Amino acid sequence: MNQQCKVCGEPAAGFHFGAFTCEGCKSFFGRSYNNLSSISECKNNGECVINKKNRTSCKACRLRKCLLVGMSKSGSRYGRRSNWFKIHCLLQEQQQQLKGGPDSSPETGFQFQLGPKEEFKSSEEYNKSPSVSSQESHHSDDPWGSRGPYPAPLFRPPFGYDDNFNKSFLVESVLAPPRAPEDAPIDLSLKSPPSGASSDISVDDYPSPPSPPTRTTPLDLTTKVV
Amino acid sequence: MNQQCKVCGEPAAGFHFGAFTCEGCKSFFGRSYNNLSSISECKNNGECVINKKNRTSCKACRLRKCLLVGMSKSGSRYGRRSNWFKIHCLLQEQQQQLKGGPDSSPETGFQFQLGPKEEFKSSEEYNKSPSVSSQESHHSDDPWGSRGPYPAPLFRPPFGYDDNFNKSFLVESVLAPPRAPEDAPIDLSLKSPPSGASSDISVDDYPSPPSPPTRTTPLDLTTKVV
DNA sequence: AAAGAAGGTCACCAGGTCAC
DNA sequence: GTGACCTGGTGACCTTCTTT
Ligand SMILES: [Zn+2]
Ligand SMILES: [Zn+2]
Ligand SMILES: [Zn+2]
Ligand SMILES: [Zn+2]
Numbered sequence: 130m131n132q133q134c135k136v137c138g139e140p141a142a143g144f145h146f147g148a149f150t151c152e153g154c155k156s157f158f159g160r161s162y163n164n165l166s167s168i169s170e171c172k173n174n175g176e177c178v179i180n181k182k183n184r185t186s187c188k189a190c191r192l193r194k195c196l197l198v199g200m201s202k203s204g205s206r207y208g209r210r211s212n213w214f215k216i217h218c219l220l221q222e223q224q225q226q227l228k229g230g231p232d233s234s235p236e237t238g239f240q241f242q243l244g245p246k247e248e249f250k251s252s253e254e255y256n257k258s259p260s261v262s263s264q265e266s267h268h269s270d271d272p273w274g275s276r277g278p279y280p281a282p283l284f285r286p287p288f289g290y291d292d293n294f295n296k297s298f299l300v301e302s303v304l305a306p307p308r309a310p311e312d313a314p315i316d317l318s319l320k321s322p323p324s325g326a327s328s329d330i331s332v333d334d335y336p337s338p339p340s341p342p343t344r345t346t347p348l349d350l351t352t353k354v355v
Numbered sequence: 356m357n358q359q360c361k362v363c364g365e366p367a368a369g370f371h372f373g374a375f376t377c378e379g380c381k382s383f384f385g386r387s388y389n390n391l392s393s394i395s396e397c398k399n400n401g402e403c404v405i406n407k408k409n410r411t412s413c414k415a416c417r418l419r420k421c422l423l424v425g426m427s428k429s430g431s432r433y434g435r436r437s438n439w440f441k442i443h444c445l446l447q448e449q450q451q452q453l454k455g456g457p458d459s460s461p462e463t464g465f466q467f468q469l470g471p472k473e474e475f476k477s478s479e480e481y482n483k484s485p486s487v488s489s490q491e492s493h494h495s496d497d498p499w500g501s502r503g504p505y506p507a508p509l510f511r512p513p514f515g516y517d518d519n520f521n522k523s524f525l526v527e528s529v530l531a532p533p534r535a536p537e538d539a540p541i542d543l544s545l546k547s548p549p550s551g552a553s554s555d556i557s558v559d560d561y562p563s564p565p566s567p568p569t570r571t572t573p574l575d576l577t578t579k580v581v
Numbered sequence: 582a583a584a585g586a587a588g589g590t591c592a593c594c595a596g597g598t599c600a601c
Numbered sequence: 602g603t604g605a606c607c608t609g610g611t612g613a614c615c616t617t618c619t620t621t
Contacts, residue, residue: 142613143585143586144585144586145586145587146586146587151612152611152612152613152614153433153434153611153612153613154612155586155587155612156588156611156612156613157610157611157612159587159588160610160611167609167610182429182430183429185433185595185610185611188610205586205587206586206587206619206620207585207586207587207617207618207619207620208584208585208586208618208619208620208621209583209584209585209586209619209620209621210584210585210586210620210621211620211621212621368605369593369594370593370594371594371595372594372595377604378603378604378605378606379603379604379605380604381594381595381604382596382602382603382604382605383602383603383604385595385596386602386603393602411602411603414602431594431595432593432594432611432612433593433594433595433610433611433612434592434593434594434610434611434612434613435591435592435593435594435611435612435613435614436592436593436613437612437613437614438613438614
């Protein structure tokens with residue numbers, strides 16, 4: 130299994146925070162997440178394309194990429210992955226090779242968790258975002274720690290698969306370049322969501338896993354959203 | 356690990372911008388790079404030989420040397436050096452002592468990142484490898500060795516080298532020094548400052564770092580799995 | 582157990598400082 | 602302008618703990 134970091138393209142060290150990443154991006158994400166204020170605005174209008182060599186040059190864009198590929202603190206967990214997961218990884222990898230060449234852009238790299246792109250589910254949801262506060266957000270106590278609400282069948286879809294929370298919420302609100310006038314004072318608003326809830330990032334709770342097996346054909350699993 | 360500055364020969368302070376250099380050359384390069392205009396043309400026809408004592412006397416030549424030894428803004432590396440790398444350093448050092456005497460010229464000093472020169476030679480071996488040539492572009496990787504998945508043995512070869520590479524590691528590296536596939540262009544455009552380095556030197560890209568022994572087979576991921 | 586991820590550690594480096 | 606010295610960020614390696 131030879132995955133590449135979905136953020137920068139370097140050989141991946143494992144599945145971290147919801148995506149295959151290298152040690153560097155893993156650490157970076159872990160650090161940044163708790164310290165968003167340390168990230169200064171992109172000087173390139175938020176359009177940097179992250180790769181192995183330049184990944185350290187723009188933290189804002191690196192973080193954005195992390196979120197884009199599905200990383201999230203809450204969407205992580207300990208322990209080994211199910212077979213289901215591994216199998217899918219392989220398949221996906223192969224498929225990708227067929228059409229993209231081994232080195233297809235890290236940009237879209239391996240699409241495990243719903244493609245970042247359209248998954249965005251409009252920003253509308255985001256617009257009303259603060260809504261997050263609704264109520265389920267108090268998941269706080271144990272975002273995931275102890276086996277949450279899952280049935281854990283033999284082949285349960287791997288974690289992080291459906292966690293698209295950050296896609297809609299964080300990515301857009303926070304990192305997406307908010308149309309700032311050039312000299313915008315940065316602020317990069319991603320301080321922390323107003324809505325308290327302490328969740329600087331809230332995850333709506335865990336969407337029921339797409340029941341996997343039983344094949345559906347070309348594993349679609351991705352689209353699901355709830 | 357006492358390395359010498361590849362630019363001037365003084366004891367190196369570390370690996371900076373892609374090469375082992377002293378503090379001075381590091382700073383010099385960092386400064387000059389953003390300010391090429393400040394460098395005046397060489398008065399000696401671009402033939403100055405840089406050493407510890409005269410390094411400050413001709414900026415043009417000093418900078419040229421920097422580039423020659425592989426320095427580049429994008430070639431910098433962060434974080435700790437991998438064990439694999441360290442071992443390599445030692446070996447190389449030893450080898451060098453055997454044949455060069457402890458005090459071999461700083462000129463050729465330690466060749467880690469293949470000098471942009473003809474270090475290549477063995478690349479032919481590369482070329483004839485059928486599959487590789489096709490599109491193995493993402494092959495590279497350096498002795499810095501970005502690690503793959505964990506339970507990594509003490510000296511884990513970077514990227515896709517097979518696991519029992521470890522065993523033969525010593526032997527191989529000694530007999531067949533690693534050579535990089537050139538995935539990097541290495542143009543090193545500025546052979547000699549055409550006329551004043553004033554013209555921009557585009558050094559965008561960086562000579563691929565040294566690199567580990569080449570692996571031959573295209574990774575057979577199929578076998579492993581599950 | 583064994584595998585594998587989160588987190589911690591701290592070797593290392595780009596940059597910035599500021600007496601020369 | 603130079604380069605010894607600091608500082609904050611990075612990432613290879615390691616430890617702890619969860620999941621298979
Ligand atoms: Zn990465
Ligand atoms: Zn950027
Ligand atoms: Zn030097
Ligand atoms: Zn000169």
